[in-house]
Amino acid sequence: METKIQIKPITNEQEFAEANELIEVLLECPEGSEEEKILEAITILASEYEKKHFPIPKPNPIEVIKYRMLELDLNQKDVAKYFGGENRVSEVLNGKRQLSLKMIRNLHKNLGISANTLISM
Structure with missing residues (x-):
């Protein structure tokens, strides 16, 4: 007997x-199968529910640096x-000075820190 999986919006924690x-069960499905399509759809729905109801706060730029x-x-x-300069590093890392656009560009380019993370200061 085949169980029919119904894809529908996730509206509460029980459905989540x-x-x-179901995602755990479907993770072992063969590539290119119908189950994989269902897995992708349910993963998107679960991800959207999670973003809306369990948002992850943005990291503190100073802590990231x-x-x-x-x-x-x-x-x-x-x-x-x-x-x-060394004084500016100290001021920024101690929260006494804001990052300038030039600093953000330099940190992004040279340390690989996301500009979005640095801008949220």
Whole structure:
């Protein structure tokens, strides 16, 4: 007996939980199959519900800069050129100065930090 899967909007947490269970089951489906099409549709619906009801707050730009510096093993002296000097690095990282457009461009270009993340300061 074949079970018919009904694709419909997800409107509450119970339906969201059921969608996630179905996604788990369908993850093993063969590529190019009908099940894969259903998996894609349900994943989109679940993702949209999640974005709407469980939004992820934007990261703090200062914390992102500090984390990226840690990842790349850089200190304030190493990144001073992207801020316009060592004093400016210190001011920005301590929240005493806003990032300028020039700083944002330099950090994006040289440290690979998303401009959208840096602008949300």
